[in-house]
Amino acid sequence: MTGDPERLVSSASGLDRAVLASAGSDAPSHRARGAAAAAVGLAGLAAGTSVLAASTSASAGAASVASKSSLFAVALKVGAVVLAVGAASYVAVDAAVPAKPVVPAVVAASAHASPARESSPPPVASGPAVPEVVAPEPSATLATPAAVAAPLRRAAAAPATVAALEPQPSSPQPRSKSFAGELAEIDAARRLLSSGDAKGALSAARAYATDHPGGTFAPEAQVLRVDALTALGDVAGARAEATSYLSRYPESPAAPRLRRLLEKE
Amino acid sequence: MHAVTGEWQNEGAASDDGVRLRRAFDAHFDFIWRSARRLGLTDSEADDATQSAFIVAARKLDSIELGKERAFLFGTVVRVVADVRKGAARRYETTGEVPDRADLAPAPDEALDAARSRAILDDVVQRLPMDLRTVFVLFELEGATMAEIATLLEIPPGTVASRLRRAREQFEVSMERYRKRGGAA
Incomplete structure (x- = not known):
């Protein structure tokens, strides 16, 4: 937008400038990226079929319940997977898992190999980032047990979360x-x-x-x-x-x- | 290590949702993490908050409009940050007092090291109410344009402008306090 004012970091001086510029080095660690990828089931994508198999077997019980309808089998499978992710994360929270999440090597490697990782994200809202059409039927979102290895919160100060668990x-x-x-x-x-x-x-x-x-x-x-x-x-x-x-x-x-x-x- | 073309194709075969999620993850992870950090969390809290945001996005993928992934993730992380910061914010409100952070007082010559500057930034930004904070962080720290912010937050451009103006005023007030403390130190 042409009417945008100049950024303060450019126009300010002294302390203001130093303070604003200090945000420039903010960046997530590889470890954090890997743990988050695992938590949403992305880490296993590189592993392809084996993960799919794991996902299928994990939701086999749910799917059999809905044997009447394949659509529902799919739905339940997705539900089960999401559950696996959510449950793993929140169980981890619940247990107040200490210290750092252990990111399996596979996870780290996979996250590391993400195609877009090397380039910085585009400026805010520069356009639709995901152009493809949504799948008419959700197929199984892949999750892996690796999610278990990614505790959500290490910080003690999350009263809302803790309260939510019970x-x-x-x-x-x-x-x-x-x-x-x-x-x-x-x-x-x-x-x-x-x-x-x-x-x-x-x-x-x-x-x-x-x-x-x-x-x-x-x-x-x-x-x-x-x-x-x-x-x-x-x-x-x-x-x-x-x-x-x-x-x-x-x-x-x-x-x-x-x-x-x-x-x- | 970065030869992943084949993997991408496999993903496509395995799951379109998986591809969509992965693209969103790759495109927005850094941005969401920086946002969490700048909106008031520590590094490790930002790790967790970003992870939370993507977990929510993963499970709500069906209801996220195509192209709105970034906005969804940002909105989510703002809420997570607000949850995490609630305790700290309450302390500020009740005391109305600048916490004792004498270590942050700048040296008179303003030869601040980066870490100290960063700590001051955290403090000053956290004093902004969340609606101003988001605009301030996006505009001043993330370098987003006002039009982009309006789109991302789904608010009118005029609102972005007024929030930015108020945020800057408050930022200045807080910075002035630091400058004075520095002078007195």
């Missing part, structure tokens, strides 16, 4: 208004679903909606309800949730999957 139903207040709290709840629901406890998942996903009207993960909670109901064989219930989801989030990338589901039966 939702307190007895509390008179809504469980946790915090983002981390919502995250933990939705994680718990996913965990239940992928462990085959569709009933528990359903009630957790319903509790989420009750506790957080308009919550950050409201769409995800509703998709979880669809999947849980399907797993329970409640086709009518699943269809009702799917219909409601589509009316609320018609443009959501998850919508096509649910639409196809509704058309199917």
Whole structure:
């Protein structure tokens, strides 16, 4: 924009300038990048098939629950994987894992080899960074057990997160208004679903909606309800949730999957 | 070590979501980490916060509009930073006091080493309310244009301009305090 003022670091002098310029060396460590890649399941991508196999077997239990519909098998698989990631991370938090995450060599190497890593990221919002069209059906997002090796928080000062890990139903207040709290709840629901406890998942996903009207993960909670109901064989219930989801989030990338589901039966 | 073309193709076959996530990761990891750091976290807190942001993005990938990955990640990390900093912010609010950081007082000749400058920056930036802080960090430290910031934060350009102006005023006030302390030291 032509009307932008000059950056302070250019116009300032003395202490101001030194202080502003001191941010110039900020950069994440390779270790941090590797740990984060592992935590989101990217570390295993370079390993290709073996990771896919691991992912498949990890979610086999969930998939078998939904043997009626391959779409749901896929959905559950994704859920299970996400769960694996989330659970691993938060379990790590819960256990207050000390010190540094141990990044497996494979992870570090993989992150190191990321194609875009060497170039600095483009300026803020310089345009869509991901041009490809979204996959109509989510295929399994790859996760690896390496996520376990990446504790999320070493810092003690994360009260919101800690509180979130143990939702307190007895509390008179809504469980946790915090983002981390919502995250933990939705994680718990996913965990239940992928462990085959569709009933528990359903009630957790319903509790989420009750506790957080308009919550950050409201769409995800509703998709979880669809999947849980399907797993329970409640086709009518699943269809009702799917219909409601589509009316609320018609443009959501998850919508096509649910639409196809509704058309199917 | 960097010959990854084949791997990329495999990823494409394995998972489009995986590719999308990976691209977002490669394109934005550094930016998100720097943002976390500059918005008020320590290095290791920034590691964790960045990781959190990408975990959230990974699980919400379906609901993130294509091309909005950066905005989503940034918005997420801002919230994570706010969560982590809540305790510290509360301490500031109750005391209204500059924490005792005599070690940060600049030498009269302003021959500050980089680490000390960086510590002052942390302190000064953290005094800004989050809405001003994000704009300040993006504009002054990240070098984003005001138009880019408006897009990223989904706020009108005029709002960006006014937040930047107020942020600069507050930045100056805080810096003035440091300069005075330096003079008195």
